[in-house]
Amino acid sequence: xxxxxxxxxxxxxxxxxxxxxxxxxxxxxxxxxxxxxxxxxxxxxxxxxxxxxxxxxxxxxxxxxxxxxxxxxxxxxxxxxxxxxxxxxxxxxxxxxxxxxxxxxxxxxxxxxxxxxxxxxxxxxxxxxxxxxxxxxxxxxxxxxxxxxxxxxxxxxxxxxxxxxx
Amino acid sequence: xxxxxxxxxxxxxxxxxxxxxxxxxxxxxxxxxxxxxxxxxxxxxxxxxxxxxxxxxxxxxxxxxxxxxxxxxxxxxxxxxxxxxxxxxxxxxxxxxxxxxxx
Numbered sequence: 001x002x003x004x005x006x007x008x009x010x011x012x013x014x015x016x017x018x019x020x021x022x023x024x025x026x027x028x029x030x031x032x033x034x035x036x037x038x039x040x041x042x043x044x045x046x047x048x049x050x051x052x053x054x055x056x057x058x059x060x061x062x063x064x065x066x067x068x069x070x071x072x073x074x075x076x077x078x079x080x081x082x083x084x085x086x087x088x089x090x091x092x093x094x095x096x097x098x099x100x101x102x103x104x105x106x107x108x109x110x111x112x113x114x115x116x117x118x119x120x121x122x123x124x125x126x127x128x129x130x131x132x133x134x135x136x137x138x139x140x141x142x143x144x145x146x147x148x149x150x151x152x153x154x155x156x157x158x159x160x161x162x163x164x165x166x
Numbered sequence: 167x168x169x170x171x172x173x174x175x176x177x178x179x180x181x182x183x184x185x186x187x188x189x190x191x192x193x194x195x196x197x198x199x200x201x202x203x204x205x206x207x208x209x210x211x212x213x214x215x216x217x218x219x220x221x222x223x224x225x226x227x228x229x230x231x232x233x234x235x236x237x238x239x240x241x242x243x244x245x246x247x248x249x250x251x252x253x254x255x256x257x258x259x260x261x262x263x264x265x266x267x268x269x
Contacts, residue, residue, distance in 0.1 A: 007239045008228050037229050040238045082229030099266050103253045106227035120255045123263030150247035
């Protein structure tokens with residue numbers, strides 16, 4: 001099963017150092033615009049941008065060049081989505097056997113409208129642990145990084161911490 | 167190509183002129199240069215506020231907000247987090263997410 005990720009989740013998973021583990025476990029796909037949005041940080045030497053570039057070069061993350069512009073434009077117009085988010089949802093709508101990975105409020109809302117299978121970064125950390133792809137220490141460290149970033153509700157992070165205890 | 171410059175005359179309060187002179191002195195530039203710096207910084211700040219507001223209200227996505235504010239998505243995420251804006255993922259969505267990934 002492929003995971004189509006937006007820039008927001010690629011950045012969060014890179015910062016929490018589990019992006020590589022996810023890419024070893026599932027086929028991670030990003031669109032051209034998501035690629036550009038993440039790699040923009042390279043000029044400022046952001047860790048997430050450098051790691052993503054490395055994983056793309058190693059072909060662990062695939063950059064999809066499908067033409068989904070028609071639906072992407074509709075999503076930009078109707079829901080105020082940026083290029084990367086619109087392309088990710090459009091690509092997810094066109095592909096079979098895929099999940100969309102986004103932590104973007106607006107992106108999650110639109111994914112629900114289109115009835116897409118939706119996951120977030122915290123779910124990824126806990127699932128990696130449950131699937132024995134990362135150990136308890138790594139899972140805790142990733143969740144601490146996500147907590148520090150301040151992007152998620154505290155009760156969700158606390159629930160995740162409980163689920164990665166052996 | 168040299169950009170054509172336009173003249174702008176404006177009456178401003180002594181307090182604001184103080185800001186201009188302070189920047190001019192700190193950077194060793196004239197008042198015109200200081201005004202340009204302050205206007206650009208103020209413009210960036212206003213665009214950021216606008217983008218954060220639209221993102222908070224669920225009108226635009228984070229990548230669109232970043233583009234509007236002229237910063238990277240990574241930087242915009244940090245700004246949104248600083249303003250206390252959360253992802254809004256629910257417990258039910260979290261559980262469904264784990265289930266979907268474990269298939």
